[in-house]
Amino acid sequence: MGEAKTKKGGKKASTRDEVVLKLRSDPRTEKRFEPKSSPSAILSVLAFSVAAVLVGAGTYGQWLRDEALGPHKAAPWLIAAGAAVLIATALFGPRPALPIRVGDAGVGVEKGGNEIERIAWNVVRRIVLGERSLTVEGEGRSITISLAALPEAAGKVLREARERIPVVVEDLAPGALESRSEAGAETLPLEPAQVAGLKCKASGRLIAFERDARFCGRCGEVYHREAVPKRCETCDARLK
Ligand SMILES: [Zn+2]
Structure with a gap:
């Protein structure tokens, strides 16, 4: 099965056959x-701002205006509209x-x-x-x-x-x-991969010491240094 996969790569055959066995201390990046910011995320922020202004204006109109004037007739509507926009944005707006x-x-x-x-x-x-x-x-x-x-x-x-x-x-x-x-x-x-508790993919052996760990450089599969197979059991990369 490894054969078929290798052939499929065609021109990649050479890179696919590099030995990619890695130590835990080998650098990784x-x-x-x-x-x-997607347009919908920007829209979402805009809707939030508009809603905040509506609620703010409504609150002012309802409770903070000069007492002689009394609450503005439109104030409850402003608050309700603002609250509706806030809730809709929170529920249906895109998450960042x-x-x-x-x-x-x-x-x-x-x-x-x-x-x-x-x-x-x-x-x-x-x-x-x-x-x-x-x-x-x-x-x-x-x-x-x-x-x-x-x-x-x-x-x-x-x-x-x-x-x-x-x-x-x-x-x-x-x-x-x-x-x-x-x-x-x-x-x-x-950072170097965490090894504690991992098991060798090939032998099932618990990897007790960091120095015993070997990694497939392609897919990251872990092997015990004494049980490294010729090819990675997960991705078929050459390990020896
Ligand atoms: Zn692999």
Whole structure:
């Protein structure tokens, strides 16, 4: 089965046959993509501002005006209209997109603070390209990338997936998304992978010591140094 996949690559055969076995201490990097403000996100902010002005004017008209004048007739309507816009925007307005990381550690989404939720390439089960978003599905979690806010990140995910886990994306025809430039994205170094508790994909052995860990440089799969197979069991990359 490895044979067939290797042939399919055609001109990529040479790069596909490089030995990609990595140590835990080998440097890894990723790209960080910041979301663009989509027109709908700008509209959402605008709606919020308008609503705030309505509520403010209404509050003034109702309670804060000169006592001699009394509450303005239109004030309750202003407050009601403002509140309606606020609620509609909160319920139906687009949620702001979060920054996305793509690189040696897989696909990640910045959840705020220092928390980054990642899906490593070796656990990606499916990649679904919809009209508005690209979804990366891993084991028990998924990351959705808005095509409007983060087209470059989505393109980078598809490009990397073609190199690292071709089987997962073989049904997706290459599109314009994949030729988007990643020049605007910042390159960041990654911390060494966490090894504690991981099991060798080939032998099932628990990897007790960091020095015993070996990684597939393409998909990130982990092996015990004494049980490294010829080819990665997950992505078929040559390891020896
Ligand atoms: Zn691999």
